[in-house]
Amino acid sequence: MYLMLNFMWSKYELKWRIYVTLVLSVLTAGLFVSTAVLFVQNNAQRNALQGSIRSAGWVAYQAKLESIKFAMSVEKCAVAQVLCNRGELGLNAAILASRIAVLSDSEEGSQIANIQEFKYDLRTFFAYFSALSDDLLSQSSENISVDTQLQIMRSQSDSVDKLLSEILKSAVLVNKDITIREQLINNKSVELAFLMLSASSIGLVLFMAFEMKRRRRLLSEVFEMRRIAVEHGQELMDLLDAIPVAITLASDNLTTYSNVAFKDLLSNFGCSNEFLLSEIGAALAVDARSTSLSLVVEGVARNISFMSNNVNWLGQSTAIFAIEDRTHAMDYERQSLISARLMLLGELASSIAHELNQPLAVIAAAAENAIGSVASGKLDNEYIKKKLQNIIRQVERADKVTQTILDMARQDRVQTEPFSVIKSLHVSIGFVSHQLRLANVDVEVVIKCQTDCIVVGGPSVVEVALLNILLNARDAFDGMEVQYQKKLRVDLQCTEEVVYIIITDNAGGIKKEILDKVFLPFVTSKESSGGTGLGLAIARRGIRSMGGDINVQNTADGAQFILSLPLKRVFS
């Protein structure tokens, strides 16, 4: 769940990352550009406002004022000599000249719309009035009479006054700078910049709001998924508790979780989980593939089968153990095997009885004959000796039978002795030969081995296996007509490493439905006659424990069992 979420998020994020970056870049660029434009406009306006405020009109006005003052000084001199102040006249002329200079040659003056037209005249007047002021203000001019100059002064004063009036008019009316200012103020690009600024700002705000909403939604989805994951986790725990198999989780040798079944098992056993896990750990240390173990808890033997694995649980590497108490099952198995063996023995009861009875009959008869001979008075030592030897032979024969029975009963113990397969074959055949003869089965034994065919294991295992196969063959012939030529062939062949015992009959073969199941427990075709279906299962199990195997196939007219065992290498 976590990995899926991560993957989805990163895919999602990649597309959105590109989209978000694009949109943000556009909006931010818009903001910057509009701000820059506004700044530039603002600056230009400020400069414009600053510059022009110096207003050319005022300069013209001041010049006009000085011209009036000069005119008045001239009139004063014209009215009365005594009132005529040469210095004052000269000063006024100088100040007027300087005002004219400002008008014609200064920044302020140049603001006036059509000042260029007046520049020549202004400069002419500046020259006259500056010269006049020099004259009037210098000492040497004391002797000069202003009377003669008054007329000129008056006319110049009039002329300059007229000129200044004109300039004043145009300055007031048309101010180049004001025009520029107005243009700047009316500049539509400012509006455009404002529009862009507003659009960018609103866009950014909307985008942010949208993004926030989206992220909030994603976040709530994440929370929801997390909640579901937790819920699932809880459901998983409930599931584990419901499973009837004992399950426990351990991380760093500490138990992190045990289900109900496990706790029941522990209380059943009467041991702690540390003990159980340490036993399992010890078994795994010896053989990493082991899946079962026996232990003794408070004097009681217990059998468990277990499986273990490593998982990632809540982000930690955890070992998971599934444990099954097989004590009863194993007891049942063992008892089944025991009862199967007992039943096998039961099946053989008639054979056993017969096998024992034969030697007994001979012993009894021979003994009676010997007694009879003695009783008749004609003591024939040789005859008696012959009888007694016969008796001993029969006793040995009976002993072998009992030994075989005992061996079969003792199969619980695993035997690992080397023995000759050929000998076991003879024993088995000997055991059933009578029965097979009774059933009119021709038995043919062909041994194609030069050696004794020594294998390692339990002779009784091989004998019982062969016995089972042979008895099955005998049973298979049941119900067949007397005239039918019943044949049973036993071949013994060996390679360098393996010995094969092949038992072939012509009893019709094994039914197709059960052919691949004959070795499974409780599979039998002899249900009506009380077959347990365990015989072949036990036989195969025994042979397999010796490293060999039993296989079966159908021939044209019967069945063929192939028993194989690994040969023990005999150093010659």
Add this chain to the structure above:
Amino acid sequence: MREIIICDDELDVAVELAEWFGRNKWGAVAVDSAEGVRRCILERKKSIDVILTDVMMPREDGVSLLCSISASDMPHVFCFMTGVYDSIFVRVPNCDVVFRKPLSLMQVEGAIKRILSDKGV
């Protein structure tokens, strides 16, 4: 002298029995199959008094032998002996007695003699 044919696929048993009967003045023959019994009957010409046979034998069992013997060849006493006692054999007609192995030779002889005398033979 009375004639007895003893048949058992376990020849040792038949031989011991034959020896016993032979010592006790019987004409005893030991054979190991039903076929042997029939051959014996043919060879002997004179009638056989007793046939004592094992039941479970390969190729032909004792019961089948009994059924195959004609009325003319039928001995006075026909007995079975068996290592596997099964009550079914008791019900076979013409079977006088079934002995269970291991046998007591004396008792067997005694029983057969009694049956013969009962039959007035």
Add this chain to the structure above:
Amino acid sequence: MVMVRANIRIVSALIISLSSLVVDAAELHVSWVMKDLPLNELTISQEFIESLVQSEIITSTPWTQEIDSFIGPTLATLSELFLPKFGRISGATVSALNGYSMFVPAEDWEALNVIVASRINGAQFKIYDKGPFWVIYPLDEMSRPADQIVLSRMVWHVSHVEFHVE
């Protein structure tokens, strides 16, 4: 509104100028007052002015064509011709020959070294050339642009400097 006020000022200036003595163009009247109470007054000549510590300002102005060199004593130097016993000089009222006058705060000449220029490019000012004296600010060096207030303080035809003591 500006024009009306200007008119009133012009008329009063006319009256003052008409009734005043003609001042020698190369003389400067310097006075110190404390709240209209006269403390001291001096009339100093061009030579005297030129004998004081001179400062040079090289700058352009809205009324001149090029970057010119203006030489004259700083207003600080002028103010120090008389040191009052207590109080400090807060500023000066600079009056012109045509009656125009403007208050120049002391912070201006303390920060900017405003001078009363008597020479332009080495030559003496003619009256018709804004002489005899012109208050000059170092416009080119000033970080803030030459606004109306600064320009209005650059009085030319200076005839009288009155220092205010507080």
